[in-house]
Amino acid sequence: MWYFTWILGVLLASSFGIINVLWLEAQEAMDQESIILDPLTRLPTRVRFLEKLESHIDEYKASQIPFSVMFISMDAFRSLSQQEDNEFVNNMVMAIAEVIKQNIRLPHDFIARYDAATFTVILPGATASIAKTIAERICKNAVEQTNVPTSDSIISIGVAEYPTLIAENIDDSIQEQVTTLLKETDKACKDAQKQGKNSFCCANDEVVS
Amino acid sequence: MTLDYETLKVIWWLFIGILFIGFAIMDGFDLGIGTLLPFIGKTDEERRVLLNVVGPTWEGNQVWFVTAGGALFAAWPQVYATAFSGFYFALLLILFALFFRPVGFDYRSKLPDPRWRNAWDWGLFIGGMVPALVFGIAFGNLLQGVPFHFDTDLRSYYTGSFWGLLNPFGILAGLVSLSMLIMQGGIYLQLKTEGVIAERCKKAIFWSGLIFLVLFLLAGLWVAYGVDGYRIVSMGKLDAAPNPLGKIVQTETGAWMDNYNYFGWLFMVPIMAIVMTLFTILLSRLDKPGLGFITSSLTVTGVILTAGLSMYPFILPSSSAPNSSLTIWDSSSSYMTLKALFWSTVVFLPIVIMYTSWVYRVLRGKVTVKKIRENTHTAY
Numbered sequence: 001m002w003y004f005t006w007i008l009g010v011l012l013a014s015s016f017g018i019i020n021v022l023w024l025e026a027q028e029a030m031d032q033e034s035i036i037l038d039p040l041t042r043l044p045t046r047v048r049f050l051e052k053l054e055s056h057i058d059e060y061k062a063s064q065i066p067f068s069v070m071f072i073s074m075d076a077f078r079s080l081s082q083q084e085d086n087e088f089v090n091n092m093v094m095a096i097a098e099v100i101k102q103n104i105r106l107p108h109d110f111i112a113r114y115d116a117a118t119f120t121v122i123l124p125g126a127t128a129s130i131a132k133t134i135a136e137r138i139c140k141n142a143v144e145q146t147n148v149p150t151s152d153s154i155i156s157i158g159v160a161e162y163p164t165l166i167a168e169n170i171d172d173s174i175q176e177q178v179t180t181l182l183k184e185t186d187k188a189c190k191d192a193q194k195q196g197k198n199s200f201c202c203a204n205d206e207v208v209s
Numbered sequence: 210m211t212l213d214y215e216t217l218k219v220i221w222w223l224f225i226g227i228l229f230i231g232f233a234i235m236d237g238f239d240l241g242i243g244t245l246l247p248f249i250g251k252t253d254e255e256r257r258v259l260l261n262v263v264g265p266t267w268e269g270n271q272v273w274f275v276t277a278g279g280a281l282f283a284a285w286p287q288v289y290a291t292a293f294s295g296f297y298f299a300l301l302l303i304l305f306a307l308f309f310r311p312v313g314f315d316y317r318s319k320l321p322d323p324r325w326r327n328a329w330d331w332g333l334f335i336g337g338m339v340p341a342l343v344f345g346i347a348f349g350n351l352l353q354g355v356p357f358h359f360d361t362d363l364r365s366y367y368t369g370s371f372w373g374l375l376n377p378f379g380i381l382a383g384l385v386s387l388s389m390l391i392m393q394g395g396i397y398l399q400l401k402t403e404g405v406i407a408e409r410c411k412k413a414i415f416w417s418g419l420i421f422l423v424l425f426l427l428a429g430l431w432v433a434y435g436v437d438g439y440r441i442v443s444m445g446k447l448d449a450a451p452n453p454l455g456k457i458v459q460t461e462t463g464a465w466m467d468n469y470n471y472f473g474w475l476f477m478v479p480i481m482a483i484v485m486t487l488f489t490i491l492l493s494r495l496d497k498p499g500l501g502f503i504t505s506s507l508t509v510t511g512v513i514l515t516a517g518l519s520m521y522p523f524i525l526p527s528s529s530a531p532n533s534s535l536t537i538w539d540s541s542s543s544y545m546t547l548k549a550l551f552w553s554t555v556v557f558l559p560i561v562i563m564y565t566s567w568v569y570r571v572l573r574g575k576v577t578v579k580k581i582r583e584n585t586h587t588a589y
Contacts, residue, residue: 105454107361108363111291124362124454133443
């Protein structure tokens with residue numbers, strides 16, 4: 001009868017294994033549920049973006065894999081939100097979000113609605129060169145695919161590559177690095193805004209349009 | 210030559226290629242013999258001859274596979290992680306099929322009951338045929354790309370299923386592998402046996418060689434004109450730390466022929482595989498199985514190199530997110546790991562080759578029915 005002990009042991013071990021896997025899956029599903037999403041675009045918000053950014057900076061120490069960050073300012077939102085009705089503005093925001101989603105590298109890239117008029121994207125593994133190619137694509141397609149009735153710029157994009165951008169501050173704390181990176185990307189975005197005409201600008205180099 | 214990071218990445222592509230070729234040559238012949246067992250061995254004693262041809266060495270041969278898996282883990286961890294979780298059920302199938310081998314070899318002849326022995330012979334057939342087929346199917350799926358991607362945290366996710374691997378091109382590649390290893394097994398069996406068994410081997414080599422040639426050519430045409438190949442259009446620094454998302458990859462039918470179109474002399478490799486198969490058939494007919502085993506091994510080398518050179522530098526292309534494809538540049542271990550592995554290989558590989566050669570020297574000579582009768586209690 002000794003083999004009953006073995007069978008019982010194997011069954012118990014299998015049961016614990018299965019319970020463990022189910023528990024982990026349930027936990028992951030609950031984590032996903034608890035992420036606060038932007039009610040309009042159903043994209044993650046600023047808090048989740050900052051968590052992700054911190055985690056990528058932290059991971060870099062071990063993996064040495066660079067990544068890029070993108071600030072996408074909806075210029076049209078800023079100019080038209082006072083003139084047009086809410087439905088028009090909402091549709092425009094959703095259309096721009098859709099263009100961004102279609103042109104970034106889903107499922108690798110992480111997109112969030114940073115604030116009312118800004119989307120942010122983290123592009124894991126992307127060098128500035130890849131990020132610029134993607135930014136160029138988004139700028140081009142924003143004009144062709146969103147049908148926003150404005151002769152002004154629809155979007156402006158600021159791009160920055162980590163860690164090359166903050167090589168001098170690499171020993172700073174993660175929080176400080178996040179602040180520096182966001183400041184530089186925002187600055188690049190503002191430089192692109194100054195250029196107008198759906199431009200993008202890389203914090204690592206000069207303005208491109 | 211300086212052992213910089215870029216060079217080491219290429220060297221490790223060669224090393225792992227050599228390990229897989231070594232596995233296909235050495236374990237290939239005993240998988241082939243396992244597949245031939247119920248057909249070439251008509252009587253119990255003949256089947257015992259076949260078992261005793263590979264019985265003393267099959268475990269050693271299988272270590273090539275273990276070593277290749279270990280080297281994959283050490284040198285290309287991303288590939289190991291993605292392939293072993295993606296091909297989980299396929300690998301389990303191979304593993305369960307391989308379970309029949311140690312038990313079959315050791316217990317098959319312990320009882321005289323013909324039903325017992327016959328059942329184990331079919332078990333050994335499964336243990337030989339299934340891995341030979343599934344390895345080929347896996348290779349066929351590599352050429353087509355495997356559905357996986359890296360998520361926002363750079364974790365690899367396999368999105369395919371086991372049944373998805375059993376697509377027409379995958380099955381064709383599986384049959385190429387199976388027929389090739391049957392030929393490899395047949396020629397080794399002819400080398401180690403005599404009389405009626407050796408005569409039956411000739412027939413098996415002829416038909417498996419012929420089928421292999423037709424299927425190999427068909428697979429080649431399919432790759433050139435029907436399978437979407439992968440091409441890197443933008444890549445970061447080759448000596449940088451591995452970054453699986455640092456490149457842009459595009460797919461296009463016929464892109465797997467890029468390396469052959471760029472370096473025309475590479476066509477010598479598939480041509481070598483074809484010519485060596487014809488030589489193997491011929492040498493088998495001329496009762497020169499020793500030379501035939503060399504030409505058959507060159508066929509195996511040619512076939513694996515043909516696929517490897519076509520895919521270079523890709524190792525595991527992704528069909529669902531081509532930018533996630535793994536290449537030698539972005540899935541290798543760190544510089545220090547590759548360097549340490551390189552020197553241990555340089556030291557230990559010659560030792561392994563030396564003792565393997567010594568084992569085969571000790572076990573040289575033919576296995577005959579007479580020898581089985583004389584050693585009926587000690588033989589497999």
